[in-house]
Amino acid sequence: MTSARFARESVTSESEIIQMGQPFSVFGFLEERFPNFHRPLHRIFSQARHHRAESIILERIEQSEDIRQENEDLEIRCSLPEGFESDLWRVSFFDESVTNQKSLEGVSEESFLGYAIIKRDAISRHDRPRVYESVFRKSNHLNNYVRGEKQWNCRVNGRDFPVVGYLYAQQNNLTNVCAHVAVRTVATRFHRDGDMTYREMNQVLGIDHRGEHLLGEERGLFTNEIIQLIDQAGASYSHLNYPREGDDIGGTTSEESWNERAPYQNLIYPSIESGFPALLAFNTSDPSMGHVVPVLGHTFNEDAWIPQADFGYFKVGSEI
Structure with a gap:
């Protein structure tokens, strides 16, 4: 049988249906199923709660073409034995009650909230699960603005469901x-x-x-x-560079070069409003470490992301 191109469309090997109503505990579920791997999945489950999810379908899935490619490349990169395979799960969320396969066949496509593919590579120093990819329906919060999403198709226990959103993933x-x-x-x-x-x-x-x-x-x-x-x-x-402090750009100082350009926020904002996302690359407090993030929308809510990122992810430098 030909394998699916992407893990979101892969064949199920075993599955379990879980209800998110009381007394279900996200903390307990993640501690039991995915210990030592909390933050990214907690965020995804928080989105599910926000969308009033009622049911989860947790599947073990077969290796798809994109997973096979990554594992073959890991064999080369890490000198692993030929035939290296990973543990793969697909977690899907619904805002209708799903109790068995028959009820899954009867739920509406609109009840599908999103999915997450979890991949665990048993490699020394890298032996922990990661969110290989995830797409979730965007929030209808009045203060949030997101445009430019695309439709993704996910197979859940043999049935295809569409979801419109942006992809989130963690690198290996x-x-x-x-x-x-x-x-x-x-x-x-x-x-x-x-x-x-x-x-x-x-x-x-x-x-x-x-x-x-x-x-x-x-x-x-x-x-x-x-x-x-x-x-x-x-x-x-369009590509625009904001040099670091002290850089000599064409005989001008970095300060002069900055002043010749509009603040990057003034360029990203209209791009997002027009339905075009942006990539923002910057240096962290470690001079040798850079990072790239996609900018997909904006919010008029009080910012809550930077404190969390500063505490648990990386140190953002004073200059971007």
Whole structure:
């Protein structure tokens, strides 16, 4: 049997239906099923609660083409034995009660809230699950503004469900890094096939996970490589650079160069309002460490993201 191209469409090997009503505990569920892996999944389950999810379908799924490609690349990158496989789960959320397969066949497509693919690679120093990808219906909060989403199709226990939203994913920091994920998030709706695998991206860049062509904590993607991937996706773009303090750009100081440009927020805002997301790349407090994030929308709520990120993810430098 031909495998699905992406894990969200993969065949189920076993499944379990779980009700989210009382006395269900998200903390207890995650501690039991995915110990030592809380923050990203807690955020996803919080979204499910916000959308008044009633049922979860937890599936063990077969290896899809994109998963097979990543595992083959991990074999090369980490000198693993041939045939390396991962543990894979698909978690799907519904705002209607689903009690068995028959009731799943009867629920409306509109009841499908979103999904998350969880992948665990049993590799030394990297042996923990990650959110391989997730798409969730956007919130209807009046103060939140998001445009430019695309439809993704997810197979749940043999039935296909559409969900419109943006993709969220975590890099493995071995064969893909934050820039791969960010480009996938913002540019795949322009791609002829509707999505890109990480291997496709690396092949464009000539990264084969051998010799000098390695990714990881010491090597992310450079700006010109990110631009190559955006071109490959078929998206149009504008690129603007804000140099770091002390950089000499064409005989001018970085301060002068900054003053010649509009504040980056003034450029991102109208782009988002027009339905076009942005990529924001910046340095952290560690001079050797950079990061790239997709900017998909804006909110007029009090900002609550920076304190959480500062505490649990990375230190944002004083200058962006």
